Amino acid sequence: MSGASKDMPSPFSLEQPAAYAAWREGKLAAAPTTLAELLVEVNDPRSLSGAERNAILERVQRANMAIYAGNNGGEADPEIPRRLGEQLGLFNLDKHYLADDDGISALTVAEGNTHAEFIPYTDRAIKWHTDGYYNPPERTVRGMLLHCVDPALSGGDNQLLDHEIAYILLRDRDPELVRVLAMPDAMTIPARRETDGEARPAQSGPVFSVDDQGHLHMRYTARRISIQWKDEAAAAVAALEEILATGTPWTLRSRLEAGMGLICNNVLHDRSAFRDGGNRQRLLYRARYYERLGAPA
Numbered sequence: 001m002s003g004a005s006k007d008m009p010s011p012f013s014l015e016q017p018a019a020y021a022a023w024r025e026g027k028l029a030a031a032p033t034t035l036a037e038l039l040v041e042v043n044d045p046r047s048l049s050g051a052e053r054n055a056i057l058e059r060v061q062r063a064n065m066a067i068y069a070g071n072n073g074g075e076a077d078p079e080i081p082r083r084l085g086e087q088l089g090l091f092n093l094d095k096h097y098l099a100d101d102d103g104i105s106a107l108t109v110a111e112g113n114t115h116a117e118f119i120p121y122t123d124r125a126i127k128w129h130t131d132g133y134y135n136p137p138e139r140t141v142r143g144m145l146l147h148c149v150d151p152a153l154s155g156g157d158n159q160l161l162d163h164e165i166a167y168i169l170l171r172d173r174d175p176e177l178v179r180v181l182a183m184p185d186a187m188t189i190p191a192r193r194e195t196d197g198e199a200r201p202a203q204s205g206p207v208f209s210v211d212d213q214g215h216l217h218m219r220y221t222a223r224r225i226s227i228q229w230k231d232e233a234a235a236a237v238a239a240l241e242e243i244l245a246t247g248t249p250w251t252l253r254s255r256l257e258a259g260m261g262l263i264c265n266n267v268l269h270d271r272s273a274f275r276d277g278g279n280r281q282r283l284l285y286r287a288r289y290y291e292r293l294g295a296p297a
Ligand SMILES: [Fe+2]
Pocket: 129, 130, 131, 269
């Protein structure tokens, strides 16, 4: 469902319309249109039962994502996302200098320290993106976890869209749109210090790419600042922006409550602005991995 065997004709090749049609039909037939279809209740995410693990990975196979609700809300323990990831096939964390030593970032509103100038560490909205879109190819982020220790007083919701659905909506509109977005210089991030604090050289890359296992990967940000799009990609970028802004039957809105989390193959997501207050301070752990999630047993 989430791709094809590397020995089969790739559904993501424009020269394989029959493979695309067959994959598309299966994908849309299984694609969730409600958040409830993605939700798995678990006891302790640090030690899943076999049934809980399979329930999560079955949803990931359908939708490239799952939401879990566990019983340790309020517990500020980075071992929760770390051990959860390991049970799902995620081991190699992408480390950058704002992450703690262990590679897991504590996202909370930072005041008066070096984190405060970077959007993830503020209460502001974050536009649609996939994580690590500015990373070099050897640090491609394929898997991602968000674990909510405490939610905001209000706001801080995420919209989610499986990037394979975005691919389908674009290709159905015009295959030319996905062709230009697969060009190796479709999107360039100029050299700069990025909003999450990392100093980076310029990075050019495709929006859509296919890995050596045949899985579709997407690299994207809706930010307008400090992004250079290839001229030829303008119509495709506009179409994608419209799809994300208008919403689709497969665009899901999630609010992670205490003890809940998102597990995904780096799907498209955004974040609404939020407000802390009283004794509530939003705290989420974020873990980014070089691997994709595993398959159910
Ligand atoms: Fe993100």
